[in-house]
Amino acid sequence: MDKKFSPRIVQDRERIVTQCRVCDSSNLQLAVDLGFQPWGNHFLKKEEVGKEPFYPLCVVFCMDCRTPQLDYTVPKETMFGEHTYLSGITKTLSDHFKIVAEEIDVMFFESVSEKSVLDIGSNDGTQLKHFKNLGYDVLGVESAEVPAKLANEAGIPTVQAFFNFESAKNLQRKFQVVNAAGIFFHLEELHSAADGVKEILANDGVFMVQFLYMKKIMENLAFDQIYHEHLLYYNLRNLETLLNRHGLALFDAYLSPVHGGSVISFITHKGKRERSPRLVAMMEEEERKNTNEFTTYLEFAEKIREAKKKNLEYLDIAKRQGKTIFGFGAPVKGNTLLNYFDVGTEHLDYLIERNELRRGLYSPGMHIPIVIEGEFEKLPDIYYVLAWNFKKEILARNQHLIDQGIEFYFPVNPE
Ligand SMILES: [Zn+2]
Incomplete structure (x- = not known):
């Protein structure tokens, strides 16, 4: 590192990951080393310049379940308390959110009269506005104060909380649609959050997740998608491994151009629906391209x-x-x-x-x-x-x- 100041390195022992975040294996191998880096989402005020902590930013690969993941966890309280990303800002994203809402409605719930959606990591409510327009009863869960407040002011009911099994249970209701764009699979409390979805997803419900596709990150050389908030990276294979652990399963997925290559995936309770041909084709493509090889x-x-x-x-x-x-x-x-x-x-x-x-x-x-x-x-x-x-x-x-x-x-x- 060639900085003009001496960076303050923070590397707490208990935050170094020695077991796979998905399958608990200790067979982790170093894949990508991006050195020590500050938390990328904290833009600095003048008086903070040079005082920001630097943390390790390395991707290790689980040789067992094939999950690429960071080998260090910056505490979620540091990262998700006041992030400044507002989803309402770019037109591309807003259009995309509209399409996503319409699509899931047409595919699964057009004829249902009373329908509800929970959005995990709902930000300023941009996604939920589109569901509301389609007649959904909407609720957001957002950990950051500013976007949660903006959403509530705009008439999108939003609970300010970290999504996990506890906060899901506290909602005391079920939803036909559970949506998670981007943030869901980066949660520190991954297994608790997956159990939370299992808890609140209606029997015929659809859990829709958009995630950065590691296969595309590699193909596009989009290594800048690696930062401390993205604790794990997904291909279909390791995602399915994680879901199965929690009684959930993929049944459909397709590629979307958002963020340079994301997957929109559809998940339900295990054993409820057959895998779609396009999902099967994508999973076969991963094997053909050696996506899951070290x-x-x-x-x-x-x-x-x-x-x-x-x-x-x-x-x-x-x-x-x-x-x-x-x-x-x-x-x-x-x-x-x-x-x-x-x-x-x-x-x-x-x-x-x-x-x-x-x-x-x-x-x-x-x-x-x-x-x-x-x-x-x-x-x-x-x-x-x-x-x-x-x-x-x-x-x-x-x-x-x-x-x-x-x-x-x-x-x-x-x-
Ligand atoms: Zn693993």
Whole structure:
């Protein structure tokens, strides 16, 4: 690590993972080492700069159940108390949420008159609004205070809590639909949360989970999806292993382009429904592509090291030519990339961001100042795009800048 300050390393013994989070095996092998990194979701106030703790960020692979996972757990109270990601912000995501709600309704519940949905990690209620419009009785569970408050103010009833067996039981009711976009499988209390879903899912209910697909992360070299909040990474095979442990099972799944490659999966009580042909095909594809083999992870790690070299070469040449470069977007994953690549203020003057909550803050680890898009008049020669998963939206929205000769460089290039 080549920081201009001495990072404060925190590595509590009891937080180092020595047994697989899914199957308890101790046969874990180091797959991807991203060094020590600060918690990527905590953008810093000026007085916090340089004082943020750094934690290990390594992916280990379970040789038994094939689950890639972090070998260190930053406490959930640190990570999920006040995160600043608001799902209502990007149009791509909001459209996606609408499609998801309509789809599950048409597939399973269109003819049902009284229907209900629970959204786990419901954020500001964006997903639930779409269910509400379709006539669902909606409830959100969200651990972070600000988004939970915003949701309640917008008329989406939201309980501020961590989702686990206890908080699920306390709801004292069943839901036809349980939705979890993104966050569910990253819970520290994974097994308790899975039991919680088993508890509240109606007999004919459908548990819909969207998760980052590790197979796609590797294929797209989207290593910046690895950060402390993502404790585990899923392919269909290890997901099924986890679900089966809790009396649940996959019955359908398909690939979605969100976040550069996610899977939308449909789960129910074990033994209730047959696997769909497209799910079977995806699971076979994993085996054919060696997705669940350790050697595939080692190849992935090597490609990440090569990407670092390539990116630094590009940025160094641009700086030597006297060009100014701004980061485009300040997503959490951008911090994994910036810290691992060692891209800091010597390369990027600012990060241009739309999320108001990040106004005036600094990126953790690399300490690049954030300015709000549209309020900042200076233009760079190059935008270094950290929010690369919104590539199409960003290029379309900024055609006028591209016409002026401003370059948009994508450090990670999705398919
Ligand atoms: Zn395991």
